[in-house]
Amino acid sequence: MILVLSxxxxxxxxDPVISWLLHYEVPFVKVSLHDLINHRASYHIDLKNRDVVINGLSVRDTITTIWHRRFLGAGRTLSFPVGSHAEQLGFEIRTELQDLVSYLELLFRDKTWLTAFHQIKINKLELLDVASQCGLRVPHTQIINNRHDLLAFYLLLDGQLISKPIADVRGSYCHDDGSTYVLLTTTIDAARIAALPEHFFPSLFQEKVAVEFEIRVFYLxxxxxxxxxxxSGPERHIDKKLDSASERVHYVPYQLPPEIEEQLTRLMHSIGLNTGSIDLLKTLGGEYVFIEVNPVGQYLAESVFCHYALDKEIAEWLINHEPA
Structure with missing residues (x-):
C-alpha cells in the first residue's frame, strides 16, 4: 500500500496526485503531522518488535511505497496556549515530533521512498560545491562578514553582485503597521556596501549572472x-518569485542538452534525491548555470502550461513501484 505524508x-x-491514485483505484493512506498528535486514531510504536500498530492493526508490512512531501513543515502551524512558556513549549514539542518522525523513517527505511526525510534538508553551500564537482557551472559565491572584503568581491565582479540567505528560508516578518517583509534575493551596489558597518553577520554574496531566461526542471x-x-520586455527582477505571476512571463517546454542532463543526474545521485525542482539560468553567452534544487518544490504551474501532467507522472511512479 502507498503511504502519502503531507x-x-x-x-x-x-492533492492532484491523490486524485490520480483515486482514479486508478490504488490503495493508499494519507497521514499528516497533525494525525500524530490529534485523536483521530489510536496507535503505538513498538520499539522491541519494530512495529507500528494503528487501531490494533500492524502496518509495518502493509506499507510498501512512501511519498513524502511537505510533511514536517506543518509543524510551523501548530498552535499552543498563550503564556509565558508558549515559545519553549512549542520548541520542545516540535523537537519531540522531529525525533519521533526520524525513528519512523528508520523503521520504514527498507520501503521505496520518493524523498526520504533525511534528504529534504539541503545545505545550499554544500550543494553548490557538489554541483561544481559534477561539472556544472555555478555562480562565483563568497561568505563575507566585513565591508572591506565585500567591496573587493564587488570590484572583482565588475559590480555584478547579489545577496541571498545562506539557508533555505521561507519565513516573513510582520510590522506593527500591518506590512509584511520577506527575504528575497537582492542586488548589491556600491551605495549599499558603503552603508554597511565595518563588520556584519556572515552573509552570502554571489555573482549576478547575465540571464537570457530561467529554466525550472522537474526531475523524477x-x-x-x-x-x-x-x-516579455527587458525588465526582470533578480528574484524570480516577483515575476512568476506576471502576465509578461511565458512558460514553454524546453530541451536540455544531453551533457547538462548527465551532470544533473550525477548531482541528484550524489545528494541522494530521486525527485526535485532544479533551477538553472541560461546566460546571454549560451551557458547553463546551476542555482539550486528544491526537493519538494512546486511544479503545478509548469506542469499545466507545458502539458507535462506531472501529477499523473508522480502517481504512476508510485503505482509502478508497488510490488506486483
Whole structure:
C-alpha cells in the first residue's frame, strides 16, 4: 500500500496526485503531522518488535511505497496556549515530533521512498560545491562578514553582485503597521556596501549572472521535465518569485542538452534525491548555470502550461513501484 505524508489541508503539489491514485483505484493512506498528535486514531510504536500498530492493526508490512512531501513543515502551524512558556513549549514539542518522525523513517527505511526525510534538508553551500564537482557551472559565491572584503568581491565582479540567505528560508516578518517583509534575493551596489558597518553577520554574496531566461526542471527518477520562463520586455527582477505571476512571463517546454542532463543526474545521485525542482539560468553567452534544487518544490504551474501532467507522472511512479 502507498503511504502519502503531507499537509493536513489542501496542498497544491500533493492533492492532484491523490486524485490520480483515486482514479486508478490504488490503495493508499494519507497521514499528516497533525494525525500524530490529534485523536483521530489510536496507535503505538513498538520499539522491541519494530512495529507500528494503528487501531490494533500492524502496518509495518502493509506499507510498501512512501511519498513524502511537505510533511514536517506543518509543524510551523501548530498552535499552543498563550503564556509565558508558549515559545519553549512549542520548541520542545516540535523537537519531540522531529525525533519521533526520524525513528519512523528508520523503521520504514527498507520501503521505496520518493524523498526520504533525511534528504529534504539541503545545505545550499554544500550543494553548490557538489554541483561544481559534477561539472556544472555555478555562480562565483563568497561568505563575507566585513565591508572591506565585500567591496573587493564587488570590484572583482565588475559590480555584478547579489545577496541571498545562506539557508533555505521561507519565513516573513510582520510590522506593527500591518506590512509584511520577506527575504528575497537582492542586488548589491556600491551605495549599499558603503552603508554597511565595518563588520556584519556572515552573509552570502554571489555573482549576478547575465540571464537570457530561467529554466525550472522537474526531475523524477532520471527523467527531466524542463520549462523555460520567457519574460516579455527587458525588465526582470533578480528574484524570480516577483515575476512568476506576471502576465509578461511565458512558460514553454524546453530541451536540455544531453551533457547538462548527465551532470544533473550525477548531482541528484550524489545528494541522494530521486525527485526535485532544479533551477538553472541560461546566460546571454549560451551557458547553463546551476542555482539550486528544491526537493519538494512546486511544479503545478509548469506542469499545466507545458502539458507535462506531472501529477499523473508522480502517481504512476508510485503505482509502478508497488510490488506486483
Amino acid at each position: 499537509y493536513d489541508a489542501y496542498e497544491q503539489g500533493t 527518477d532520471g527523467r527531466f521535465f524542463p520549462t523555460a520562463m520567457l519574460l
